[in-house]
Amino acid sequence: MKSFTYERAATPADAAAAAARIPGARFVAGGTNLLDLMKLQIETPSHLIDVNDLALDRIDATPDGGLRLGALVRNADLAVDVRVRRDYGVLTRALLSGASGQLRNQATTAGNLLQRTRCPYFYDTNQPCNKRRPGSGCGAIGGFSRLHAIVGQSDACIATHPSDMAVAMRLLDAQVETIRPNGTSRIIPIADFYRLPGTTPNIDTNLEAGELITAVTLPRPVGGVHIYRKVRARASYAFALVSVAAIVQRDGTGRVALGGVAHKPWRVEAAERDMPRGAQALAAGLLAGARTTPDNAFKVPLVERTLAAVIADAKG
């Protein structure tokens, strides 16, 4: 690990201001992703701002019937909250399908949103990677790309976003509340939070420098059957090859988001009209324009089959 200085922030405003003032500063909460990347010198912050003392660990009802999830609510606590289990089951299911019991106790709501990709070329500092070192190239393109994106990728990066929670958040139309270094706060719809890689795959989100996530809000519940189906190489404790988050209503309409296929949680609202027509039509709309490699071409039929299983599950 590269050396760094360390402070514990007292207020969200202090944390954001310090992050903007000190070059190379990063926030740390659970640390489960950042410390791993620091040991490998993929992340080399010069200063760590520990935000764990900020009182952002509550889950509160909002006036419009939704929930406000503090940025520091641990994944384990969010998953088992009775309101989340009852009204946002897809979020509970997504959280419980990710990581391990230990990591869910440590990882936070905001930190989970900000996970970096698990692309092996990002992790191997001997390999070129435009996300880790802009302009160095992409080892995954033309390399071993079984885990990689099939939609939304660019010639610079074919990495996928690893989070399960974020797929459910995208499905639920969550909103990300932040505080900026100048002390103002703003709300970013999750649809506008993540970026496609384009020519700047080193930038994962539309957060500004020093901007701190303070909460994630969920709109009022929409009912329906909530399903999160994750397909992976092991029965537990593995990242998704493909995952499907879905809410299906009694009349067969609904919404769906995919994990494991793109640089961000993948949702195409226009394609959801086709849900009552079945998995084939739905998959065609979701994956329109897909570009695959020989290694990851299997993801296209796997998405369709997983959608079929989810639609069948929803009918009971």
Next chain:
Amino acid sequence: MTDFDSNRRQLLKGAAVAAGGAVAASRLAPEAQAAAQPASAATSAATAATAATATISVRLRVNGAEHQLMVDPRTTLLDALRERLHLTGTKKGCDQGQCGACTVIVDGRRSTSCLTLAVMQEGHDITTIEGLGTPNNLHPMQAAFIKHDGYQCGFCTPGQICSAVAMLDEVKKGGPSHVTADINAVLQPTDAEFRERMSGNLCRCGAYSNIQAAIAEVAGVRR
């Protein structure tokens, strides 16, 4: 005296001089670097040198005892436990949060001690395998692991036991897991539940079935 002896002595003497020179060179290196670089680079080199040596005071509460330590901020909780407090029951397996060998219990919750910094743990209550039980006063989970032969080489065992103890507390609170059929129903503790919930602890010897038996016994689940 043979030629060989003579040569050997000279070789050792020469090596000692070379080693001394290397030490001197490395001591001088930061200044030499700074002198050779523009002012801004020299300043950042100096800052980096200061950061490298700056230690932070941290108060850790481990197994009920308070410890005041000066640590490099890079020190993980795992390294602080093992290298500074000499509580070597907690094991370093992968050091990446993937194997669970370093699992300790923080404020009643199982955590990977390799993925948190010691300085982040001030004010928290940390329990390691040494704090769960002693050879003459075993924790029920330790006794069950012995009874059911829940280990072979034993390296993952402290992490398995800490994880299992905290896992059963999670089950008692009734929260669902990935394999729970109905996330809103009353939780039924089963082998399938324990297996899923213990997936963060790997055992390369493959003692899983005996670990399962030990956990089920402590949980009071008939198999």
